Amino acid sequence: MSFSHFDAEHCFINKFTTLIAGKWKPILLYLIQNDINRFSLMMEHVPNISRKVLTEQLRGLESDGLIYRDELKSKAPKVVIYHLTEKGEKLRQLVDEIIRWGMTYDKEEVPDEMKKILDSDFAQ
């Protein structure tokens, strides 16, 4: 096999990491998949995130086609529900494999309390 030049633009891994690599994006995808799917719910479950950044990350996931917004019309204060798209669900499957990799390979780097959680059905 001979190698020509390489271009970061066409690298699949970079495409993948661009999709997933906002600080809060993997967590948001996980939450949305588990019905923590409204702005205020996410604010409750993710401390240390600001409204602005939450909005940005959600908009990013949306414009990459991983989630979609369902804005319920004629509701009291505005109600928006986020859902995974098909693409988002497929990505989540891949994400689950990475988590499995992390659990088996990276286990010694995980704090003890986290291990208990990981041994249950819970995985961030």
Place this chain on the structure above:
Amino acid sequence: MSFSHFDAEHCFINKFTTLIAGKWKPILLYLIQNDINRFSLMMEHVPNISRKVLTEQLRGLESDGLIYRDELKSKAPKVVIYHLTEKGEKLRQLVDEIIRWGMTYDKEEVPDEMKKILDSDFAQ
């Protein structure tokens, strides 16, 4: 299942993307695995990368335990050979799954010339 608060520090996906998400890191891992394993070889095969950034990315991969430096002593001009560690090889396997995901799911976003390459045994 009930949800408590979420912390980006303990997110496996973030750990993974931190390992892999330098602009050139996936490409460098791929090259090293395929014996393009010296500084000057990498400079040849990755146009648009500077010495400084190549050094930084390699140092990052090294300090994350994905590659190691083998500096051949008493050589004419300095010779350094990079190798994947065991951890690096395991990571590459995961990376291959992501590439497979990219090839099947993301195919329509790939330029034609790239498809030919991807259909062969070549994958960045």
Place this chain on the structure above:
DNA sequence: ACAATAAGTTACCGAACGGTTACCTTGATT
């Protein structure tokens, strides 16, 4: 009429990341 609430938006800031250019070190070759 007015306050409360969901879901934002705007202005601003500091740190991190990738990039450019120039310089350095060490041993081999001429």
Place this chain on the structure above:
DNA sequence: AATCAAGGTAACCGTTCGGTAACTTATTGT
């Protein structure tokens, strides 16, 4: 003695990313 080549390091710069704090909009219950 001078030069070349491999593999860097140092100084500097602009953009992007996450974060803080304050302001906005629309509707519904009191």
